[in-house]
Amino acid sequence: FVVQTITGLLRNYAAARTIGVPIRFIPISPLNPFWVLVDRKALSFLRRLPFLRNSSFARYNWRGWEVADRYRSHQEIGDLWVLVTPFKNWIYVNDPEALNSIFRRGSDFPRPVFVNGMFHVRTKAALKPPSILEVFGPNIATATGEAWKTQRKIALHCFNEQNNEIVWKEALTLARDVLSYWTSKPSINTAADDLRTLSLHVLSRAGFGKSFKFESQEDHQRASGDKATASSMNHKKALETILENCVLILALGTKFIANPWLPKKLRDVYAAYLAFRTYMTEIYEEEKAAYAAGRVTDSNLMRSMIRASQAEAVGMTEAEIYGNMFVFNFAGHDTVAHSFTFSIFFLAANPAVQDWLAEEVTRVFGDRPIEAWDYRADFPRLKRCLAVLYETLRLYTPVPAIKWTADKAVPLVVGGKTYVLPPDCMVAPSYGSVQTDPRFWGSDSLEWKPSRFIVKRNGGGDDGEDFRVPVRGAFIGWSDGARDCPGRKFSQVEFVAALAVLFRSGWRVEPVTKPGETIEAARRRVLDLIENDSGSVLLLQMLHPERAPLVWKRQ
Numbered sequence: 001f002v003v004q005t006i007t008g009l010l011r012n013y014a015a016a017r018t019i020g021v022p023i024r025f026i027p028i029s030p031l032n033p034f035w036v037l038v039d040r041k042a043l044s045f046l047r048r049l050p051f052l053r054n055s056s057f058a059r060y061n062w063r064g065w066e067v068a069d070r071y072r073s074h075q076e077i078g079d080l081w082v083l084v085t086p087f088k089n090w091i092y093v094n095d096p097e098a099l100n101s102i103f104r105r106g107s108d109f110p111r112p113v114f115v116n117g118m119f120h121v122r123t124k125a126a127l128k129p130p131s132i133l134e135v136f137g138p139n140i141a142t143a144t145g146e147a148w149k150t151q152r153k154i155a156l157h158c159f160n161e162q163n164n165e166i167v168w169k170e171a172l173t174l175a176r177d178v179l180s181y182w183t184s185k186p187s188i189n190t191a192a193d194d195l196r197t198l199s200l201h202v203l204s205r206a207g208f209g210k211s212f213k214f215e216s217q218e219d220h221q222r223a224s225g226d227k228a229t230a231s232s233m234n235h236k237k238a239l240e241t242i243l244e245n246c247v248l249i250l251a252l253g254t255k256f257i258a259n260p261w262l263p264k265k266l267r268d269v270y271a272a273y274l275a276f277r278t279y280m281t282e283i284y285e286e287e288k289a290a291y292a293a294g295r296v297t298d299s300n301l302m303r304s305m306i307r308a309s310q311a312e313a314v315g316m317t318e319a320e321i322y323g324n325m326f327v328f329n330f331a332g333h334d335t336v337a338h339s340f341t342f343s344i345f346f347l348a349a350n351p352a353v354q355d356w357l358a359e360e361v362t363r364v365f366g367d368r369p370i371e372a373w374d375y376r377a378d379f380p381r382l383k384r385c386l387a388v389l390y391e392t393l394r395l396y397t398p399v400p401a402i403k404w405t406a407d408k409a410v411p412l413v414v415g416g417k418t419y420v421l422p423p424d425c426m427v428a429p430s431y432g433s434v435q436t437d438p439r440f441w442g443s444d445s446l447e448w449k450p451s452r453f454i455v456k457r458n459g460g461g462d463d464g465e466d467f468r469v470p471v472r473g474a475f476i477g478w479s480d481g482a483r484d485c486p487g488r489k490f491s492q493v494e495f496v497a498a499l500a501v502l503f504r505s506g507w508r509v510e511p512v513t514k515p516g517e518t519i520e521a522a523r524r525r526v527l528d529l530i531e532n533d534s535g536s537v538l539l540l541q542m543l544h545p546e547r548a549p550l551v552w553k554r555q
């Protein structure tokens with residue numbers, strides 16, 4: 001291990017030097033799965049040693065340092081620098097034009113598909129993704145080359161306006177139920193779980209055409225005592241179980257969880273896997289028959305994907321359709337839920353922003369009942385609601401968009417100078433930095449301030465306000481270019497619809513104060529919780545939102 005580390009560092013240092021930019025070293029690869037498990041704890045101890053306190057090891061050798069560091073390293077070192085590690089070189093870029101170029105040049109900077117969330121697997125042939133992400137079949141997130149192109153084309157066709165309309169309607173209904181549950185309680189410490197349920201149920205409706213009524217955590221726990229088998233489990237429970245246990249399935253693989261001697265929880269997950277696969281097969285056969293008979297069906301993602309695959313000369317295979325449905329659910333579940341949780345806590349700490357938001361919701365909907373809210377007419381007018389999502393993603397992007405130089409050296413212009421990046425380097429656009437750099441966001445760049453995304457207009461429009469589109473490359477919350485997030489609009493519609501419902505009828509959210517604590521101090525405590533108790537699990541998230549219970553009060 002030691003020999004491998006030293007030779008790796010020397011090899012990578014030699015490559016890094018050819019770029020001609022500042023270099024920092026860390027002795028343990030950020031892709032080392034064992035280190036990932038202990039890094040924070042180990043470093044909190046090691047930082048006490050005087051000779052390590054100010055070292056690159058203490059500063060950069062833990063998962064999530066980018067978020068804590070924000071733009072500071074770039075300010076100190078420059079817009080381009082290299083972190084040499086024993087496995088790969090990580091090139092950090094903080095120049096919007098250069099970032100834009102990286103995202104546009106998909107073949108020069110492909111996605112390193114061998115990195116998947118926290119399951120960083122080092123494969124011999126680096127290009128081959130770990131098959132565990134393909135639990136239900138090959139998919140857009142792990143595919144490369146022609147296979148990816150075909151899947152991507154069909155996927156984009158499915159994330160269409162008809163589907164967004166479904167997302168809108170479902171999010172409105174679910175958010176109304178969530179609000180009525182939250183406002184029936186003297187305080188809630190389940191906001192994150194409830195928002196996860198909301199996101200999961202929207203996916204179920206827009207993905208598969210199945211609506212579920214919102215269930216609080218109490219209802220959920222009551223229901224989960226029942227014994228599950230593949231034949232007794234309905235698709236609702238199966239989908240819930242799978243999405244809630246994605247990480248477990250990815251980590252252990254379906255072959256392993258098929259073992260009958262495993263604990264009940266794992267047997268239930270396997271039963272869910274079987275039930276869900278059977279369910280997808282049924283829809284597949286049904287939709288194929290509907291297509292052949294010329295019958296029009298619902299525009300949910302699964303049905304659209306089957307239809308598009310039938311219509312295209314080169315469509316997706318059955319396995320690819322199942323694989324993609326799984327990945328859409330996987331990619332669209334916690335991303336939205338975590339962003340929503342951050343937003344609700346930011347709002348609880350910022351009452352003025354809630355008033356500002358409610359003003360827009362009242363202006364757009366007046367007294368119209370939720371049933372009359374119209375996606376096509378109303379969604380584009382909810383710019384402040386959208387600004388809340390952008391502002392949250394700016395500071396707390398759940399997924400970093402990491403690229404790679406693969407097998408060739410590639411030129412990159414940064415600040416007017418051309419650098420040649422060696423092969424096999426990770427190119428981390430350092431989302432924590434470009435999205436907070438005061439040069440692009442002003443001196444208050446570290447503050448959560450959604451109004452920065454709104455620009456006043458002279459005349460025109462119903463409200464004299466426009467959404468301020470960020471400088472290209474300075475905001476990469478949904479990534480950009482060929483391999484950006486196909487669920488961008490889906491997530492925007494879901495978030496905006498739900499947020500509008502929460503603030504439509506005079507309700508405001510605030511932290512529950514502790515004995516002797518003022519409300520101002522409680523708000524500061526919430527901001528502190530966001531800043532100091534967030535971290536990367538699979539995605540970047542608030543680690544213990546339940547530690548700050550919230551209360552909804554009518555104004």
Ligand code: HEM
Nearest residue numbers: 140141328331332335336399401477478479485487490491
């Ligand atoms: C706030 C919510 C969301 C955020 C911040 C987000 C962010 C991202 C980012 C940054 C990527 C690129 C990752 C990379 O380059 O490695 C990505 C890819 C992807 N996202 Fe999202 N996403 C969100 C919601 C969704 C939703 C709702 C869906 C589907 C329903 C979805 C489906 C996907 C898929 C399938 C990919 C892979 C695309 C490809 O490889 O071509 N995302 N997302």
